[in-house]
Amino acid sequence: QVQLVESGGGLVQPGGSLRLSCAASGRIFSINAMGWYRQAPGKQRELVAGITSGSSTNYADSVKGRFTMSRANGKNTVYLQMNSLKPEDTAVYYCNADLRTYYSGTYVTGDYWGQGTQVTVSS
DSSP states (O other), rough: OOEEEEEOOOOEOOOOEEEEEEEEEESEEEEEEEEEEEEEEOOEEEEEEEETTTEEEEEEEETTTTEEEOTTTSSEEEEEEEOOOGGGGGGGEEEEEEEEETTTTTEEEEEEEEEEEEEEOOO
16 A cells, blocks of 8 residues: 655744655555645644645645745655744644555555644744
């Protein structure tokens, strides 16, 4: 099957920076898109940034100009560079992949999620 593993979360002061990584592994045959989501306590999970197989990106309005998502060419790894962090950015950040895998003798397309990594922005 497929596994997504995030890393890079932690505790930072307001105005600081973090870089999150997400590595996808397993029987992956193609990736249509990957995204970073976040969820704060008591709030809905929201899309932070997304990237297509052609490397076009989109961002939530709340992070435009501060966050940058990228993907290594030819690798199933994406990054989220987070600058000028604010307390409002505190959340668990999840990696998501819309991909096609080979399972039980056939190709299956669907969404896969990482375990999440905690980002805390506090003085």
